[in-house]
Amino acid sequence: MKAYRIAIVGLGPKGLYAFERLLAQLGKLEIDKNIEVHLFEKSGNFGAGEIYDPVQPSYLLMNYPNRNINVWPSEILKPVVDNRLSFAEWIAKATYSKDSNLNDHFASRSMVGYYLTECFEKLYRAGISSYRIVKHRSSVVSIIKKAGVYELGYLDELDAKDQFLTVNNILISTGHCSWKGQLQEKEKPESTSETRKSFIPFIYPVDSKLSPIQSNTQVAIKGMGLTFIDALLALTEGRGGRFIKKDDESYIYEPSKREPGKIYGFCRSGLPMIPRSTGEGKKPYLPVFFTLRSIYGRIVPGDKPSFLKNILPLYILEAEYNFYKVAFHKRGLNLDPDDDVDRFRCQILKFHKDYPNEQTFNFENIFKPVDFQNPTYNLGPLAYLRYVMSEAELGSEKSPFMAAVLTWGNISEQFSAIYNFGGMTAESHRFFDLNYRSQLNRISYGPPLTNMKKILALMEYGILNLDYSKNPVVKRKNNKWTLKVANRVPVNAEVLVDARIPTNTSRDNWSELLIGLQNNELLREFIVPGKESYNTGCPEVDRSGRLIDSKGNINPDITLYGTLTEGITYDNDSLSRTKNNFASDWALRTAMSYSNIGLNSNIKTLRKI
Known part of the structure; x- marks a missing residue:
C-alpha cells in the first residue's frame, strides 16, 4: 500500500496545534500506520512561523499575557508527549523565576517563539518513531487535484527550486501571508535603488526590512497599531537608544544618534491604540445585556x-x-x-x-x-x-x-x-x-502599558510627531513623501513605511496559493447573501473548516484554519487553542479517513491471500 500523505501548510502556532492533534488522533489507530506527514514552513521556524521568530529583538513584546499561552489543549484525548508545560510554567523553569505574577506579564515574541519551537520539537521527536515526518522549508504555491489526490507545488526557500508532492489530505494555516498578494507585488524590485529605499511595504523582520532607513532622515509611518509600535521601537531602541525608567515608572528616552531625525505616524482615525495593564482579563466575564x-x-x-x-x-x-x-x-x-x-x-x-x-x-x-x-x-x-x-x-x-x-x-x-x-x-x-x-x-486589543510608556517618551523627546496623524493627504514626488493636513504646513519625509498587517479586504489581496485554488475551482469566495450581497474577501469553508469548491460542494480533503478564515469567522487569535478551533475536527477526520483506507487495504490483502 502506498503511504497516506498528510500535509500541513504553514507551521506557525495554528499549524503546530493541528500537528499536535493529528499525532494524538493517529496514536489511537490500531491498524498498521503507513503514514507520511509533510510540514511546510517557509521561515524554517517550525511551530513559531515568521511572526514568532525566536531570533527577533527582545523589545518586541506580546499584547497577550503569559497566562493565555499554552500549546497543550484541555481535551479528553491527551497529547502524545509528557512534561507538558504552559508558557508561564516553561518561563519559570527556563529562567528559574519565582515571580508569583509571571502569569500576568507580557513576554517578548522571541520568548514565545522559543517556547513554540521547543514544543514542536517534542512532538516531532515523538512522531518520527511511528511515522515518516518531513519538514520542508518551502512555500506552497499551488494545489491541483489529480485523480482523487492533490499535487502540491512548492518553492524551496534554500535552493529556489520548484518541486511537487502528491498528498491525500491538506490543512492550510498560512496566517497573514494569505493576504500578501498586493504586498508581494510592492516588494518586487523596482526600477531604481532610490525608489526602493523610499518605500518599505512591510516591516518584518525589522532588522533587515528597516535597515535602509538612515539616521537623521524624516520617516512617515502609515498605520498606528501594534506593528507601528514595533517599527518605532526598532528605529529607536533597536538602534541603540535607551529608555530609562524613572521612579514613577515612566520613561525618558536617551538617543543613540543613529535613529531617524523625525518620525511622523498617521492612520485613518489618527489615534493610537489604548494600552492594557497586566491584570486585565483575568476574571471570567458574564454579560448582562449582550447575550x-x-x-x-x-x-x-x-x-x-x-x-x-x-x-x-x-x-x-x-x-x-x-x-x-x-x-x-x-x-x-x-x-x-x-x-x-x-x-x-x-x-x-x-x-x-x-x-x-x-x-x-x-x-x-x-x-x-x-x-x-x-x-x-x-x-x-x-x-x-x-x-x-x-x-x-x-x-x-x-x-x-x-x-x-x-x-x-x-x-x-x-x-x-x-x-x-x-x-x-x-x-x-x-x-x-x-x-x-x-x-x-x-x-x-492594545499593547502592554510598558510599550505605550515608551511611545510617550518618544513623543516627549520629540522624535515622534503625531501632528499629522489623522488621515493626511499623502503624495509622492521626487522620491519624497509629502503629508498634508488642514491648518498645518505640509511636511516631507524621505521614507514611507507601511506598518499595517495584510488583511482580507478583497480578493486582490489573495496570495498566489489562494488564487490558484480558485482558478482550479477548488475554492470560492464567501458571499453573504442578501438584497445587496456582501463579498467578504474570504475563502468559503463549512463549520468544520472544510473548503467549499466553486460548485458549492464540501471538500473533505482540504481544511483551512486560523487567520485564513477571518471574514467568515471572527477573532482568530493566532495563539488561541479554542477560538474557531478547526484543528481538532480535522485531526479526527483525517485519522478516520486513513483508518477506512487502511481497513479496506487489509480486506483487499486478505482476499488476495
Missing part, C-alpha cells in the same frame, strides 16, 4: 440579526453597564446586575441626581480623543496619550473609561457566535467590517 438570548429574542425566528438594530444597542448597554458599575463602586454603591433596561436607567438617573459632578457615559466618546470627565473639546495627541495611559494604569476595576473600553473584548465570544458563517445580514457584515472592526481592535 445571545437577548439578541435572538428581539428578532423574528429564522431571521438574521442586524448589527445596527439588534447588536450595537446591546453592546452600548453592556459598555454603559460596565462604566457605571465602576463609577458606582467608587462611591461605595452597587449597581444591580439586572438586564431590565428601565430599572437600569432609573439607577443611572438617581446616581447622577445624587452625584451631579460624576462623568456621564457617552458611547461615541470611547472612540474620540476626549477626556470622559471633560469631553467638550478634543485632546491633542500628547494629551490624549497621557489620558489613556493614566486610565490604563488604574485598570478596568477602578476606571469607568477602561471598563467601558474593554467591554468588547469581554463579549467578543458571543459576537463571534453571531458573526460566524454569515450569521448577520449582508448589510450588517459589510457595515461592521468597514466601520467597526478596526475601531474595536484599537480600543480592545
Whole structure:
C-alpha cells in the first residue's frame, strides 16, 4: 500500500496545534500506520512561523499575557508527549523565576517563539518513531487535484527550486501571508535603488526590512497599531537608544544618534491604540445585556440579526453597564446586575441626581480623543496619550473609561457566535467590517502599558510627531513623501513605511496559493447573501473548516484554519487553542479517513491471500 500523505501548510502556532492533534488522533489507530506527514514552513521556524521568530529583538513584546499561552489543549484525548508545560510554567523553569505574577506579564515574541519551537520539537521527536515526518522549508504555491489526490507545488526557500508532492489530505494555516498578494507585488524590485529605499511595504523582520532607513532622515509611518509600535521601537531602541525608567515608572528616552531625525505616524482615525495593564482579563466575564438570548429574542425566528438594530444597542448597554458599575463602586454603591433596561436607567438617573459632578457615559466618546470627565473639546495627541495611559494604569476595576473600553473584548465570544458563517445580514457584515472592526481592535486589543510608556517618551523627546496623524493627504514626488493636513504646513519625509498587517479586504489581496485554488475551482469566495450581497474577501469553508469548491460542494480533503478564515469567522487569535478551533475536527477526520483506507487495504490483502 502506498503511504497516506498528510500535509500541513504553514507551521506557525495554528499549524503546530493541528500537528499536535493529528499525532494524538493517529496514536489511537490500531491498524498498521503507513503514514507520511509533510510540514511546510517557509521561515524554517517550525511551530513559531515568521511572526514568532525566536531570533527577533527582545523589545518586541506580546499584547497577550503569559497566562493565555499554552500549546497543550484541555481535551479528553491527551497529547502524545509528557512534561507538558504552559508558557508561564516553561518561563519559570527556563529562567528559574519565582515571580508569583509571571502569569500576568507580557513576554517578548522571541520568548514565545522559543517556547513554540521547543514544543514542536517534542512532538516531532515523538512522531518520527511511528511515522515518516518531513519538514520542508518551502512555500506552497499551488494545489491541483489529480485523480482523487492533490499535487502540491512548492518553492524551496534554500535552493529556489520548484518541486511537487502528491498528498491525500491538506490543512492550510498560512496566517497573514494569505493576504500578501498586493504586498508581494510592492516588494518586487523596482526600477531604481532610490525608489526602493523610499518605500518599505512591510516591516518584518525589522532588522533587515528597516535597515535602509538612515539616521537623521524624516520617516512617515502609515498605520498606528501594534506593528507601528514595533517599527518605532526598532528605529529607536533597536538602534541603540535607551529608555530609562524613572521612579514613577515612566520613561525618558536617551538617543543613540543613529535613529531617524523625525518620525511622523498617521492612520485613518489618527489615534493610537489604548494600552492594557497586566491584570486585565483575568476574571471570567458574564454579560448582562449582550447575550445571545437577548439578541435572538428581539428578532423574528429564522431571521438574521442586524448589527445596527439588534447588536450595537446591546453592546452600548453592556459598555454603559460596565462604566457605571465602576463609577458606582467608587462611591461605595452597587449597581444591580439586572438586564431590565428601565430599572437600569432609573439607577443611572438617581446616581447622577445624587452625584451631579460624576462623568456621564457617552458611547461615541470611547472612540474620540476626549477626556470622559471633560469631553467638550478634543485632546491633542500628547494629551490624549497621557489620558489613556493614566486610565490604563488604574485598570478596568477602578476606571469607568477602561471598563467601558474593554467591554468588547469581554463579549467578543458571543459576537463571534453571531458573526460566524454569515450569521448577520449582508448589510450588517459589510457595515461592521468597514466601520467597526478596526475601531474595536484599537480600543480592545492594545499593547502592554510598558510599550505605550515608551511611545510617550518618544513623543516627549520629540522624535515622534503625531501632528499629522489623522488621515493626511499623502503624495509622492521626487522620491519624497509629502503629508498634508488642514491648518498645518505640509511636511516631507524621505521614507514611507507601511506598518499595517495584510488583511482580507478583497480578493486582490489573495496570495498566489489562494488564487490558484480558485482558478482550479477548488475554492470560492464567501458571499453573504442578501438584497445587496456582501463579498467578504474570504475563502468559503463549512463549520468544520472544510473548503467549499466553486460548485458549492464540501471538500473533505482540504481544511483551512486560523487567520485564513477571518471574514467568515471572527477573532482568530493566532495563539488561541479554542477560538474557531478547526484543528481538532480535522485531526479526527483525517485519522478516520486513513483508518477506512487502511481497513479496506487489509480486506483487499486478505482476499488476495
